Amino acid sequence: AQTVTQSQPEMSVQEAETVTLSCTYDTSESDYYLFWYKQPPSRQMILVIRQEAYKQQNATENRFSVNFQKAAKSFSLKISDSQLGDAAMYFCAYRSPAAGNKLTFGGGTRVLVKP
Amino acid sequence: DAGVIQSPRHEVTEMGQEVTLRCKPISGHNSLFWYRQTMMRGLELLIYFNNNVPIDDSGMPEDRFSAKMPNASFSTLKIQPSEPRDSAVYFCASSFSPDTKLFFGSGTQLSVL
Numbered sequence A: 001a002q003t004v005t006q007s008q009p010e011m012s013v014q015e016a017e018t019v020t021l022s023c024t025y026d027t028s029e030s031d032y033y034l035f036w037y038k039q040p041p042s043r044q045m046i047l048v049i050r051q052e053a054y055k056q057q058n059a060t061e062n063r064f065s066v067n068f069q070k071a072a073k074s075f076s077l078k079i080s081d082s083q084l085g086d087a088a089m090y091f092c093a094y095r096s097p098a099a100g101n102k103l104t105f106g107g108g109t110r111v112l113v114k115p
Numbered sequence B: 001d002a003g004v005i006q007s008p009r010h011e012v013t014e015m016g017q018e019v020t021l022r023c024k025p026i027s028g029h030n031s032l033f034w035y036r037q038t039m040m041r042g043l044e045l046l047i048y049f050n051n052n053v054p055i056d057d058s059g060m061p062e063d064r065f066s067a068k069m070p071n072a073s074f075s076t077l078k079i080q081p082s083e084p085r086d087s088a089v090y091f092c093a094s095s096f097s098p099d100t101k102l103f104f105g106s107g108t109q110l111s112v113l
Helices: none
Strands: A003-005 A010-014 A019-021 A024-026 A033-039 A046-052 A064-069 A074-079 A088-096 A102-105 A109-114 B005-007 B010-013 B019-024 B031-038 B042-050 B053-056 B065-071 B074-079 B088-095 B108-112
Touching: A003 A088, A003 A102, A010 A019, A019 A109, A024 A074, A033 A064, A033 A074, A046 A064, A046 A074, A074 A088, A102 B042, B005 B088, B010 B019, B019 B088, B019 B108, B031 B074, B042 B065, B042 B074, B053 B065, B074 B088
Parallel strands: A010 A109, B010 B108
Antiparallel strands: A003 A024, A019 A074, A033 A046, A033 A088, A064 A074, A088 A102, A088 A109, B005 B019, B019 B074, B031 B042, B031 B088, B042 B053, B065 B074, B088 B108
16 A cells, blocks of 8 residues: 655745655556645635656646655655645645545645745 | 535434435546544545445444435435544545545534534
C-alpha cells in the first residue's frame, strides 16, 4: 500500500518570503499522480497543484511550484511571496489509477504566515 | 456548478443514535469518495464508488458504518449506532474519470456526545 509522509508538522514564514514543504511517498507503481491540497480554517479542501508522474517538468501555479524527484520519491511544495491568506494546513496526496484513483493523504503541515 | 454538496454541515447527536450524512456529487462525475478527518488519524478514505458501485470499502471502520449510492446524484453515509469516537469531519468528494481532479464538499462536522 502507498504511504505519504510529511515530516514537518508546522512551518512558519514571514510575509513575502518563501517556504518549502516536504513530502515523500512510497510506491512501486510507475503511473500515478501527486497533489497538494490546502485546508484553511473554513475546512474546505482546495486543490493547489497537481503533478503527473510521467511528466518530468515540475508543475507551477502562480506562486506555487513543486520540486518533483521521481527517483527519490519526493514531492516538495514551494510557496513564493507568502501572503497572509496562505496560512492553512497543507496536505500532500498520492493518487493511483491502478487502485481506482484512490487518494492517499499525508499527515499535513500547518503553515503560519507572520506579518 | 454548485460543487459537491454535503448536508448537514454540523451534526450533534447522542451516543447510540443513528446518523445519516448526505452528499450530492457534481453532475456528470462518476466517482465518489467518503473521507473522515480526525486530529489523530488525519484524512482516511472510508469508501469509494465508481458508477454507483462500491469499489473499495476496506476503510470502513466497522459494521456500524454503511454507505449507499442509489443513483449518480446522491450518496449517504450512515452510522448506527453512533459512538463518541466517531466524532470527526466527514468529507465527500467526486471526480470524473479519467480526469484525476478531485472536488471536495465542505464536510460535515459530527459530534457524538
